[in-house]
Amino acid sequence: MSSTTLWTVVIGASIGNYLLKLAGLSVPPRVLERPLIRRTVELIPAALLAALAAVNAFTSEGALVVDFRLAALAAAALALALRAPFIVVLLVAGGVGALGSLVAG
C-alpha cells in the first residue's frame, strides 16, 4: 500500500468511525424509553465485552488457538473473584502469560 493510500484509509476510517459514535449518541431518548429497547441496550455491552475478551484470548489471526493466554485469563478471573483491583488483575495476567510463554516456548 502506498503511503497516500494508507493515509486515505486511516483518515477515511477515522471519520467514519467518529460519525458512527456521534450517530449512537444522537438517537432521541424517546426511542430508548420503550422497555424492550431499554433492556436490549442494557445487555449489549456484556455481549460485546465478553466477545472481545474471548476473541483476544482464544483466537489468533482468524484461527482458534489455545496458548498461554488461557492460563493468563484464568489467573485474571481468579484475581477478580478475590476482588483484586483492576491494575493487579492486569499485572497477574501479564505475569502468568509471560511465564506461560516461557514454559511452553
Added chain:
Amino acid sequence: MVRDGVSLGTAVGLYGVAFGAVGSALLLGTRNAIYGLRLTDLLSDRGWRRVAAAHWVIDETTAITVRERGLELSRLAFLSSGASLFLSWNLTTVAGALGAASFGPALQAALESVVPAAFLALLWPRLARGADLLREQRIVALGGAGIAVALTPVLPPGMQIVAAGLAVLLAVRTVGSPGPEGSRRPEHPQANRHE
C-alpha cells in the same frame, strides 16, 4: 473510581500498541454506535458537547460510565476514563511505533495476555452478584463469547464482535418470565406513565 479510570487507561493503552489493523476499522467501530445508544441519556449532551463526547465513546469508557449510579457520577466517570484512555492510548501508540518491534517474546506474551484480562475485568461487575438483570447478563456474556469465537474463522475481523450482539436476542427470548431471584425489570411499564 477515578483511580480505576487511570489504571484502566494505562492498561488499555497497551491494547493500542498491539492493534494495527486498518481495513476492518469501520466494522469494529459499529459497536461504538451501539455504545452511544447506551450512553446517550447518561451524558445527555447537546450541541458541541455531544460532538466532543462522541470521540471518547469506546468499550472502556462505556463500561466505566454505565457502572456508576446517577448522572453526575456517570459524567465524571466518562470524563476521567475518557481523558486517561485518550492520553495513554496516544502515548503508548507513539511508544509502540518507536519501539514495539524490539520487545522480547516474554514481554509480547505479557501484552497479549493483558488485553483479554482487561476486557474480562470490565465485564466482571455485570456478572457479579447484585448486578441488575443478572441472569440475562450472564446468558448474554456466555452467548456473546461463544458466538464470537465460533465465527472468528469465517467472518472478516471485527464482524464477529458485532455478531456477538445477537446473544442479547437469545437472552430476551429465553428469559421470557421474571426469574425467581436476581432479575429485576419493570413488570408494568405502563403503570408509571401519566398520559
